[in-house]
Amino acid sequence: MLTKENLEKATALFTRYPEKKAALLPILWIAQEQEGWISTDMMKYIGDLVEVPYAHVLGVVTFYTMYNDKRLGTHHIEVCTNVSCMLRGSDKILDTVEKMCGTKLGTTSPDGKFTISEVECMGACGGAPMLTIGEEYHEHLTAEKTEQLLAQLK
Numbered sequence: 001m002l003t004k005e006n007l008e009k010a011t012a013l014f015t016r017y018p019e020k021k022a023a024l025l026p027i028l029w030i031a032q033e034q035e036g037w038i039s040t041d042m043m044k045y046i047g048d049l050v051e052v053p054y055a056h057v058l059g060v061v062t063f064y065t066m067y068n069d070k071r072l073g074t075h076h077i078e079v080c081t082n083v084s085c086m087l088r089g090s091d092k093i094l095d096t097v098e099k100m101c102g103t104k105l106g107t108t109s110p111d112g113k114f115t116i117s118e119v120e121c122m123g124a125c126g127g128a129p130m131l132t133i134g135e136e137y138h139e140h141l142t143a144e145k146t147e148q149l150l151a152q153l154k
């Protein structure tokens with residue numbers, strides 16, 4: 001469930017759109033900011049709120065990589081492996097991230113500190129190769145820079 005304050009923010013969005021379901025994406029974002037991820041129960045709750053079936057909400061959450069349908073580690077590291085980043089060595093960046101975080105792509109480290117995901121172009125191709133930690137972009141990476149960056153989070 002959304003908190004009282006977030007429910008007010010969510011329902012206020014309904015006035016901006018002709019149909020409640022048009023507010024689905026921003027309401028999912030509110031939910032994710034509140035919980036850190038979007039659970040099945042939250043998807044059902046939001047589906048009822050915007051009057052669409054759970055399957056529709058699930059489809060949206062699993063389509064967009066910005067929504068998390070699993071609980072994440074303290075630090076969510078997203079490594080871009082699309083063309084520009086790949087050509088500039090994203091495989092080495094990903095290897096370094098896995099080594100430093102002690103976990104593999106698509107998983108969370110046993111201590112719950114790091115979750116590693118792969119993403120398709122974060123719109124920072126000029127700074128390739130790059131990754132994000134939460135909402136922070138880190139560009140022009142090398143394996144060494146990546147090690148230094150992640151060492152600060154340990």
Ligand code: FES
Nearest residue numbers: 080085122124125
């Ligand atoms: S290809 Fe990596 S940011 Fe665009």
